[in-house]
Amino acid sequence: MSWSTAQVARMAKVTSRTLRHYDRIGLLVPAWTGNNGYRYYEQEQLLRLQRILLLRELGLGLNQVAEIVDARHDQVAALRQHHKWLLREQERYARLAATVSETISQLEGGNEMAADRLFEGFDVDSERQKEYEAYLRARFGEGVQEHLDESKGRMRDWSDQQKSEFLAEWPAILRRVAELAEAGVAVTEERALDVLAGHYAFVCKAWTPNKHSYRGLGEMYADTEEFRSQIEAVRPGLAEYLRDAMAAYAEARLS
Amino acid sequence: MSWSTAQVARMAKVTSRTLRHYDRIGLLVPAWTGNNGYRYYEQEQLLRLQRILLLRELGLGLNQVAEIVDARHDQVAALRQHHKWLLREQERYARLAATVSETISQLEGGNEMAADRLFEGFDVDSERQKEYEAYLRARFGEGVQEHLDESKGRMRDWSDQQKSEFLAEWPAILRRVAELAEAGVAVTEERALDVLAGHYAFVCKAWTPNKHSYRGLGEMYADTEEFRSQIEAVRPGLAEYLRDAMAAYAEARLS
DNA sequence: GGTTGACTTTGACGTTACGTCAACTTCTAA
DNA sequence: TTAGAAGTTGACGTAACGTCAAAGTCAACC
Missing domain, CATH: 1.10.490.50 (Antibiotic binding domain of TipA-like multidrug resistance regulators)
Structure with missing residues (x-):
């Protein structure tokens, strides 16, 4: 079974512009393109798109996403690893929420929170990059x-x-x-x-x-x-x- | 007590470029600027920055962030609301993880997952926008x-x-x-x-x-x-x- | 006081990942 | 056949900084 651009966009909650962009950069190439130039996607592409959106959501740039989804690797094993990554991201939100709770408590007590405690859990980009690097290290080794x-x-x-x-x-x-x-x-x-x-x-x-x-x-x-x-x-x-x-x-x- | 740009950047895990950008657009104006042109921030600015980074992390554009942090509103009440927002974002990651788990199960069972189930939880931007709109509706009313x-x-x-x-x-x-x-x-x-x-x-x-x-x-x-x-x-x-x-x-x- | 390296500024071009729009073609239902 | 929806390509624009250059300031050391 295949789906048109708009159908995929609707299911995946992205724009057709995004899908065209991904085709353009080779990140998600349609299963086939009709004589009319229309793009059609199949299950395999949908599964790939899921992984792409997931990794994008986890903060990777599209180059990095491409590296990961292009790597020959058991798909299920890869998904397991992404799943772990998601859980860790969830934990990070819990840490953010804890920092905010602490700020609330301190403000209510009329205190000043220690300046560096205010931003506990906020080092988003560096933590995400560390996850990416840890993934590669685990996959291929140090260096x-x-x-x-x-x-x-x-x-x-x-x-x-x-x-x-x-x-x-x-x-x-x-x-x-x-x-x-x-x-x-x-x-x-x-x-x-x-x-x-x-x-x-x-x-x-x-x-x-x-x-x-x-x-x-x-x-x-x-x-x-x-x-x-x-x-x-x-x-x-x-x-x-x-x-x-x-x-x-x-x-x-x-x- | 006040802190220089680099000190704040270090604590908040952002770049000094980001802080200059925020000053430029009026989102985070320093407490004072020395005769030498150097920016200095105090506790009030740090608290404001925490809220800014939090709302940015929740996916709002900087215009929207400005709307919220500029609104005269009890700071603690505002932080409480942000905290709820964070917890909901955490739930969204749980939903993403559940979708991935389901994909894994289906692939292991040799099944094909229903196409539209593949992207459950992925409508990130629209959900975040809904949160923002719900916030404004609760704050000011319908319309x-x-x-x-x-x-x-x-x-x-x-x-x-x-x-x-x-x-x-x-x-x-x-x-x-x-x-x-x-x-x-x-x-x-x-x-x-x-x-x-x-x-x-x-x-x-x-x-x-x-x-x-x-x-x-x-x-x-x-x-x-x-x-x-x-x-x-x-x-x-x-x-x-x-x-x-x-x-x-x-x-x-x-x- | 001079020197050096760290820190800071402003100015401005560049980057990433699309958003938006125009112009045109194709498809489908009435 | 017609009209509106759906699709394409091409291309400029946007948001939020990143990067870099040029220049000023600060502080420690000799």
Whole structure:
């Protein structure tokens, strides 16, 4: 069954403008578009929209929302995690209400409330950002998010030489890993681990992952569309192979 | 005791940019500004900031926040009402969490959730707007907010003739009421009620208030800075006189 | 007194996530 | 066929700051 833009907008209590915006930025692409240009959405898109609105409600920017809903991840497990997030947000409102109650009591008693107590529970944005970061840390490991940020953001500050080095090295590594996959080399073989040492050294230019983080990075590569599509473009199935090779490397050579 | 911009920003977990912005728009004016141009805030401003941040957190636009915090109203009563608002927002998160739980159950059971059930609890903005409107209705009565909106918004669509009629009539009414006050006429006297009939007729051009609403409108005139300053400019103390006269008129001649 | 770094200001452009509107096409019911 | 509802694209506008530059002020230290 499919629904038009207005039908979805009505059900989800958003505007059709919002849905068009989300299509435009690739956040929620309709199931199909008719010859007339009309957008039609199906159950899968509705479920995705629910997650989008939820994460938006939890204060994430749309870029961050995209990161999360795009990640390959068991949908039910993701929803469970969002549910926990909601409960924590609920607790925050309880804290706000407690602060207001305290202010009322103090005013009624003719007292002055301690200035810094007035704003207990109000650090909304930083707390929400912490939740987001905690989510990523739990999902991928320590430092992986920073690595992602750097790969996206810091390149802006790089010199042209740094950029071209990066742009040369990353694909070269992918190609070496692809050759392993092509040759049917098991990820635990010494030969594979040596190639992965090259990747590890490449990553260590920005940050030194531990065992857990390096494995997490491999999962991020496989699970987030941004990296995955790059890797899969080199060779189908490479994302999984790289992920497994990184896990094997972490196991064998990191602590 | 006073605090600098950065001190307040730190305590309230906002940026100094936000505080400057609020000063700029008149929402939170510092207690005093030094010869060097530096802003200093005192306890009164901190309490006001708490309310501002609270209402912002509840989803109001800054214009709406200003309306509420500017209204002359017992501070403790206002905080009590905000507290209730917070608890209702907490409930909304509980509803969101319940919707997510339901989605999880359905997905685990291999079912499809009814499309419109997917977004139960998600109508965030309209619910928040309803809370705001309910607040104003409880405070001033039915229709008073619409009147306020009209006096602010609809004038945009008026012809120049309509505007000048309004701009002539409203001050003329204020002057007539001021003469009553000057002459020491009790608001319950026939003479006063007759003048107020003129104001009532003026209001009825837009909307017909009942007894409660008309009294509420008088309270809005006295309690919201926007109207109050206009009225007090005609004659100090006129806002209270007009409020009392409107209450008397409502009592005597409306149902 | 001079220096330095932290703090503060004003001014102004930029950002995010749409809101609003215009112009046009498509659909559907009467 | 017609009219009104529904849909599209394109594009400017908005709210609430974020960011940055330029310049002034303050306070501690030498």
